[in-house]
């Protein structure tokens with residue numbers, strides 16, 4: 001059994017890699033940094049007896065993505081699981097972005113996720129699972145977190161359609177919508193700033209990994225890990241849009257992060 005993971009060197013990607021290796025899956029890892037990929041391979045190999053391949057890729061670059069897919073085809077790798085983790089969560093007022101940063105975030109979150117999924121599904125194993133990391137931030141538009149929120153809504157919408165397109169072929173397609181995950185120091189700080197709401201909505205990466213892998217096994221369309229997030233998910237669907245949006249705008253106007 002073979003698992004492909006993008007964004008493998010990040011907090012959540014590593015947790016997926018570790019959990020899949022522990023379950024006996026061979027791994028194919030990608031991210032930009034060859035050094036971090038190699039270190040991750042060594043760390044996992046020291047603990048688990050699985051084969052680990054990696055290939056660095058700049059996901060914003062079409063040529064780099066094509067090299068990655070060509071390498072996979074040349075090696076004849078076919079994945080039983082495709083886990084789309086890579087994502088950029090830059091958060092600030094739209095007007096404060098540079099044009100390059102706007103493109104960067106959309107390319108990593110949307111364009112690259114679709115292009116990789118397309119390339120990998122063309123050469124898939126017989127019963128492939130496709131798991132994509134969305135976000136609770138995509139459930140409602142979010143002023144001051146607008147690009148991220150819209151990109152995650154795009155992913156949830158796209159992979160919901162794909163779920164139905166591929167059902168007949170035995171391919172399982174799930175999008176997971178986590179709340180906060182304490183991965184990077186700036187995210188840990190951000191969760192603290194959000195007070196009780198942040199605490200109730202956030203979960204360790206390992207929790208999100210277990211819940212989402214279980215969900216894709218069951219071929220769920222959407223997975224929302226945690227009881228509080230499930231409650232928020234339902235509330236955001238039924239609450240009047242204007243009230244939700246002005247609440248979000250007031251709450252997020254002074255928050256910001258840019259780790260990329």
Ligand SMILES: NC(=O)c1ccc[n+]([C@@H]2O[C@H](COP(=O)([O-])OP(=O)(O)OC[C@H]3O[C@@H](n4cnc5c(N)ncnc54)[C@H](OP(=O)(O)O)[C@@H]3O)[C@@H](O)[C@H]2O)c1
Nearest residue numbers: 007008009010011012031032033059086087135180181183
């Ligand atoms: N942490 C949270 O609170 C939270 C909540 C909900 C959803 N999510 C989602 O979960 C996913 C992972 O988040 P995380 O917290 O683990 O973030 P992270 O630690 O910053 O990891 C991001 C990963 O994406 C890779 N990446 C970024 N830009 C790339 C590019 N241009 N080309 C190739 N790889 C790139 C990074 O590797 P390199 O830097 O080496 O390229 C890294 O492996 C993201 O999709 C995020 O939106 C996170």
